[in-house]
Amino acid sequence: MREFLLGLRLLFGAGRGSRVRFLLMAAGGSLGVCCLALVLTVPQILDAHDGRAAARQPQSASARPAGATLVLQRSDPYGSKAFTRVFVAQGTRHADEVPPGLDRLPGPGELFLSPRAHDLLRDQPDVKGLLPGHEEGLIGAAGLAHPDELFAYVGTERGEIADEGRALKGWGYSYAPFPAVEPSTLTYLRFALGSLVLLPLGIFLSVCARLSAASRNRRLASLRLLGLTTRGTQRVNAAETVVAALLGALLGLAEYEVLNQVMTRTGLPSLRWYPDDGALSASTVAVCLIGCPLLAWFVGRISARDAAANPLAVRRSSAPARPAGRGGLLLVTGLGIVVGYCATGFTDHPADSIGVNAIVMPAGILLTGLGLVLTLPLISYALARRVARRTGSLTLNLAMRRNEVEPGSTMRVVTGLVLLVFSASLAQGVLIQLEQVTRPSAPVQDYSLVLSALTGEQRRALAEVPGVRGHAVTAESWLDPESDGDQPWASAVIATCDQLASFVQESKGCVDGKVMRLSDPDAGTGQGAGPGDPIRFRVRDGGKDTTLTLRLPREKITYDTHDPSAVHGADLLVPPSALPASARVDGARYVLTSGSDHAEVRRVLDGIAAVVPTAEVEPVGINIEGLQQIAVLETLLAVGMVMGLVIGTAAFVVSATDRAMERRAQVTAVTLIGARARTLRAVQCVQVVVPLSIGLALALLTGKLAESAYLVTGGGDIRWDLAGVPVLALAAVGVAAVSAAGALPLVGRRVDPELIRRD
Amino acid sequence: MGEVIGTSEVISAEGVDLAYGAEPVVRGARLSVARGEVAAVTGASGSGKSSLLYCLAGVLAPTRGRVRFEGRTLGDLGDDEISALRRERFGFVFQYGELLPELTVEENTALPLRLAGQRKRPALAAAGEVLERLGLGDLRERRPSQVSGGQSQRVAVARALVHRPAVVFADEPTGSLDSANASAVLKEFLGLARSQGTAVVLVTHDPAVAAQADSHYTMSDGVLTPREPA
Numbered sequence: 001m002r003e004f005l006l007g008l009r010l011l012f013g014a015g016r017g018s019r020v021r022f023l024l025m026a027a028g029g030s031l032g033v034c035c036l037a038l039v040l041t042v043p044q045i046l047d048a049h050d051g052r053a054a055a056r057q058p059q060s061a062s063a064r065p066a067g068a069t070l071v072l073q074r075s076d077p078y079g080s081k082a083f084t085r086v087f088v089a090q091g092t093r094h095a096d097e098v099p100p101g102l103d104r105l106p107g108p109g110e111l112f113l114s115p116r117a118h119d120l121l122r123d124q125p126d127v128k129g130l131l132p133g134h135e136e137g138l139i140g141a142a143g144l145a146h147p148d149e150l151f152a153y154v155g156t157e158r159g160e161i162a163d164e165g166r167a168l169k170g171w172g173y174s175y176a177p178f179p180a181v182e183p184s185t186l187t188y189l190r191f192a193l194g195s196l197v198l199l200p201l202g203i204f205l206s207v208c209a210r211l212s213a214a215s216r217n218r219r220l221a222s223l224r225l226l227g228l229t230t231r232g233t234q235r236v237n238a239a240e241t242v243v244a245a246l247l248g249a250l251l252g253l254a255e256y257e258v259l260n261q262v263m264t265r266t267g268l269p270s271l272r273w274y275p276d277d278g279a280l281s282a283s284t285v286a287v288c289l290i291g292c293p294l295l296a297w298f299v300g301r302i303s304a305r306d307a308a309a310n311p312l313a314v315r316r317s318s319a320p321a322r323p324a325g326r327g328g329l330l331l332v333t334g335l336g337i338v339v340g341y342c343a344t345g346f347t348d349h350p351a352d353s354i355g356v357n358a359i360v361m362p363a364g365i366l367l368t369g370l371g372l373v374l375t376l377p378l379i380s381y382a383l384a385r386r387v388a389r390r391t392g393s394l395t396l397n398l399a400m401r402r403n404e405v406e407p408g409s410t411m412r413v414v415t416g417l418v419l420l421v422f423s424a425s426l427a428q429g430v431l432i433q434l435e436q437v438t439r440p441s442a443p444v445q446d447y448s449l450v451l452s453a454l455t456g457e458q459r460r461a462l463a464e465v466p467g468v469r470g471h472a473v474t475a476e477s478w479l480d481p482e483s484d485g486d487q488p489w490a491s492a493v494i495a496t497c498d499q500l501a502s503f504v505q506e507s508k509g510c511v512d513g514k515v516m517r518l519s520d521p522d523a524g525t526g527q528g529a530g531p532g533d534p535i536r537f538r539v540r541d542g543g544k545d546t547t548l549t550l551r552l553p554r555e556k557i558t559y560d561t562h563d564p565s566a567v568h569g570a571d572l573l574v575p576p577s578a579l580p581a582s583a584r585v586d587g588a589r590y591v592l593t594s595g596s597d598h599a600e601v602r603r604v605l606d607g608i609a610a611v612v613p614t615a616e617v618e619p620v621g622i623n624i625e626g627l628q629q630i631a632v633l634e635t636l637l638a639v640g641m642v643m644g645l646v647i648g649t650a651a652f653v654v655s656a657t658d659r660a661m662e663r664r665a666q667v668t669a670v671t672l673i674g675a676r677a678r679t680l681r682a683v684q685c686v687q688v689v690v691p692l693s694i695g696l697a698l699a700l701l702t703g704k705l706a707e708s709a710y711l712v713t714g715g716g717d718i719r720w721d722l723a724g725v726p727v728l729a730l731a732a733v734g735v736a737a738v739s740a741a742g743a744l745p746l747v748g749r750r751v752d753p754e755l756i757r758r759d
Numbered sequence: 760m761g762e763v764i765g766t767s768e769v770i771s772a773e774g775v776d777l778a779y780g781a782e783p784v785v786r787g788a789r790l791s792v793a794r795g796e797v798a799a800v801t802g803a804s805g806s807g808k809s810s811l812l813y814c815l816a817g818v819l820a821p822t823r824g825r826v827r828f829e830g831r832t833l834g835d836l837g838d839d840e841i842s843a844l845r846r847e848r849f850g851f852v853f854q855y856g857e858l859l860p861e862l863t864v865e866e867n868t869a870l871p872l873r874l875a876g877q878r879k880r881p882a883l884a885a886a887g888e889v890l891e892r893l894g895l896g897d898l899r900e901r902r903p904s905q906v907s908g909g910q911s912q913r914v915a916v917a918r919a920l921v922h923r924p925a926v927v928f929a930d931e932p933t934g935s936l937d938s939a940n941a942s943a944v945l946k947e948f949l950g951l952a953r954s955q956g957t958a959v960v961l962v963t964h965d966p967a968v969a970a971q972a973d974s975h976y977t978m979s980d981g982v983l984t985p986r987e988p989a
Contacts, residue, residue: 394873401861405902669857672818673918674846674874753813 003232007239010219021658022244028654029248029296030255032201033288035643037256039197040284042636043186048277050176053145056099057173058086060166067092069105070158070165076130076605077619081270082178082628083117083150085130087614089158089165099153099171101143106155109133114144114151126603129610132156141274145180147264148272154613161614163453178625180632189633192427193640199423200416200644204651206299207658216240220304221311233308238300245296249288253280268639270631323381327374334371335702337364341709345719353713361713365706369422372702373415379698380414380691395679399686406659414692417648417735418699420641421728425703427637428724429710434630444469445596446503446566446620447608451588458611459590465607467594470502473576474566475588478538478547488533490552490571493518494579494588500559503567503593507559516573517556529571538586539579545586550574564621566591591620641731649735653742656688671751685740692739696732700725767793769926769958770815774824777810777981784810787824788983790976792926797949797959799969802978808962809930811983815960816849816928817841829925846875850919850927850957852948854934856911858903864914865890865899871922889917893947909940916948926958933968945971 011022058071072087088105098105106112111133113121118138121127131152144151158165181189216237224233260278267273341361344351351357380403388400451473454462463471472495479487493500497510510516517531529535531554539548552572561568566589579585594604601619608617660667667680704725711719770792777785784807792798802808813819815826817833826833828848833841845851850871858867868886873879890896893913903911912932919927932948933941949971952959961972969975975986 392879394879397866397873397879398859398862401859401866405861665855666857666859669851669853670859670870670874672816672845672851673871674842674849676842676874679874751818753809753818 003228003235004239007236008243010236011240011243021661022240024654024658025241025244026247026251028204028207028650029245029292030251031650032204032647033249033252033292034255034259035197035647036201036292037253037280037284037288038259038643039193039640040287041256041260041278041280042193043190044281044284045271045273045277046180046186046632048273049145049180052100052142053176053178053180054174055172056101056143057177058099058166058171059169059173061169062166064165064167065093068167069094069097070161071168072161072165072614074614074616076609076617077622078120078150078602078605081150081631082625083130083152085152085154087154087156087161087165088168089156089161091158094168094170097168097170099143101140102153103137106133106136106153108155108157110136110155112137112139112153114139114149116148117150117152120150124606126606126610129606129613132613145176146272146277147274148267156614164614164616178628181629189636192423192430192637197640197643197647199419200648200651202295203416204647204654206295207651207655217304217307220307224308224311230308234301234304237304237307238297241296241300241303242293245293246289249292252292253285253288256280268635270628271635323377325375325378327371327376328378329371330367331371331375334364334367334369335705337361338368338702338705338709340364341712342705345708345712350712350715350719352715357713361709364709365426368702368706369419372422372698373419376414376418376691376695376698379694383694384690395682395686398683399690402683402687403691414652414695416651417645417692418695420644420648421696421699421732422703422706424637424641424644424728424731425700425707425724426710427641428721428728429707429714431630431634431637432711432718432721433714433716434626434633442562442564442621443596444503444562444565444593445601445604445622446564447592447594447604448474448566448589448618448620449591449608449612449615451584451590453615454590454612461611462590462592462608465592465604465611467600467604467607468592469595470499470593472499472503472567472591473585473588474570474591475537475585477535478586480536488529488535488552490529490535491569492535492537492572492574492585493567493570494574494576494585496575500557500567500573503561503565503591505560505562507557509555510557510573511555513575513577514555515550515553515575515578517553518570518573519556519558520561520569521558535572539583540586541580541583548579548583548585550578566593566620645731645735649738649742652688652692652735652739656684656739656742660684668751668753672753681744685744689736689740692736693732696736700728700732703728769794769796769829770960771827772811772815772824772983773827775811775814775821775826776823777807777814777819778822784981785814785821785983786981788814790815790983790985792958792960792974794925794958795953795956796974797952797961797972798974798976799961799963799972800976800978800983801963801966801969804964806978807981808978811978812928812930812960812962816851817844846871847922848925850922850924852912852915852919852927852929852932854931856903856915856935858911858914858918860903862902863899864895864901864903864906867903867914868917868921870918875922886917886921889921889951890914892951893917909936909944912936912940912944913947916944916951920948920951920955920957923955924957926960927952929959929961931963932961933965934963938967941965941968 011018058073060071064070069091070089073084074087075082075084077083090105090107095105102112109132111131113131113135115138117131118135121131121135131154133154139151139153141147220233220237223236224230228236257280261275264273264275264278337360341351341364351361353361384400384403388397388404391397391400449462459471462468472493475492475494477488477490477492479489497507497512500510501507529552531552533552534549535552537548537550539546550572557573592604592608594600605617605619608615671677671680704721708720711721768791772788772790775785775788776783788811790798800808800811810819814821817826817836820834828844836844859870862870865883865886868890869882872882872885887896887899890899893916895910895913895917898906898910898914903914906914912935916932919929929948933945936944945968949959961968963969977984977986
């Protein structure tokens, strides 16, 4: 305690410079704590979303007793969001059970809308098709996952949902049907945010805790020489850092509270929340108020280790040691593995992610990242040494000599930014992989509806929806459950040649009016169905069930479908004229096709809803929940990236400022002997920019290689992602520019001889 | 530009006053230093001698009076011209040397020549020559942290004289050294300066150091008084 108080006495008695440094430490720490609080609160925000989504989930049963209230939930894509509609037909049972956010259930023709759906209905009249009825009111916050959700309760007549509606038993489940982020993805998200934010944050807090390390070390060495114990010396140093961290933590939490209020009003793309969702929890407050001072305590003690252990060397400012080269081995090993996996992407048999690859590939990426961080000081040192010796430029000579003697201190900060870029490349790879499995890349979008739910008039109207390029019917053949022998099986497309052509990339040999075999060289052909085999379909015609048998003909149409496609893998083309006009094949689906442009898909979905508001539409290949999750992930990773960049850049600027402050005596001396301010500014810039640029360029290169190794083993179509390079490169250049600009004001024109050390 | 007072006078102060805010630090200082002359200013700590030194060097602007260098009044010169003077015609020795820790001894010594625009190779050659004369030839490749305090101060002297300035301003040049080292460094410093014809304005609180000078001034409460030779 005595040493702790001595540390405080030294802090507040050491003059203006010391107090300014203390405030800088506290302010820097507060920025870090604010980001930490945001990262810690993200899972809480997502949990709140899921909790409310679970609480409004209808509990229903397929058995429908008389007087049951019926519910039917539909979730359709609206852009990359889901538009959820709950159709309610009130009965006499459970009619007073209301979901959170409503006072009563909607009656027939009544609508209760989320604020976002209300705005949409006002701005986009086409959406009216999705929302038959008149608006009665808004859904309260308790009934919405988040403020931006598209959600509606639609009151309807029992007959409207008689086929598919289920009997309502109550509202609320203990889990959300579709969590905002899947638990497995949440683990990945935590890891990514940890890499993107917490790592730079830890480095930043360490930097803040070690400001003016050289002059403080000299002072601590003096105390040690005067008889203070090793532990006491470390405690004296830790006192200042702990108090600064505590003040920073308090300020940071206050900054977060303000940020939470601002963010809940402005929101982020795909992620919005209510102020209470983002309120500071006790655990977050505890982590910030205890964790940060604890980190500062350890950093403070560790940073005083040299002064306590070897005070004479510190007083004499002994030369720093050359960085160790062990990290180089890790980097070479990691890069070897990563490049090896990338190389398989050029062969016919790219590596997969199973077996030993599941361990070796991630190990290669980890080794690359770790090796990169450990090797950077050595690379910076070696390059600086070589350039300083050979260059004829005074500016470059001075800058490189500085980097030569301070590779570790500069690189500690660079490391945060380098890891950030490396992690961002990798995160981008994961996003690409996720997107490949949730968003098709075909130029067309197909839609599938249950045929039996549609009247002939509705089918005709659907075919006329603006944007729809073609329509057809698909059906599976019928297998007799009482037959013992093998039964040939096939899937059929009931369409004309023109209709078939609108669904596929290419078709050859089609003759109108003839049943023909379909042959897709890239797909299988059912269970052994061959030419001449009988294929049977169950057909309902005029209330009578019959069996239609067709023989798989020899004449074939060779076709090539898009991926995915509603007609993928079909074996048989049946012209509509081959079936009675009023006949419907059992289990058949009505399929439509349009362009895959987002706006066009949206227009077609709105058009379909206008014709059949309660029908379930399956956009083939689109996983809307997956897309929503990706949007949230993208937002969170982008926020993480921005926070990481802010923290990393702040750490770099603070560190550079601190070093410049510590070097004021030397800089003043050089100015006195005639150095121009512009020369010193150029030196400062070059000193900052060169190691940073080298680090960022290496991180970009190795990060992209790691990303490609991940994509190659993931088995997707995209293996080489160059789309993200400009953004990352721009971010890297931006960081270097901000750091350089931040370093410029550190050299002033005025010469203050008081800064020259004198006794 | 201005009138030339005398052919051998390098720098002079004429009725120089300096104040920090309302507090006067230097009052009516008069001083003249000729080519090759060593002038010492002694006084207690806080008497204003360092402030006078930086007035003479053009770093601090007098509140009254004028400083003339080779006939030119420093107050009439712009910032760039004064910077150029400091680069090419002035030299400085500080109490703690203030060598750049990242540069080698040789590069530190060559710094004024490099700042004046000289190319690396001839600058390093000239630095090597001065270092040899001061007996530091073997230390060229070392860093300041790898040499002793006395050697470090010798390097600072070499840096101050390498570009053959007209005048060197030395602020307690031996203040951080023990008496034996201080005496040796001062002897080499003044010997080299005199051999080059460089004037030296020396601020010290050590009478033994002042005794080596050609002229001696004392400073007390901002008032500079010439001291008659004993």
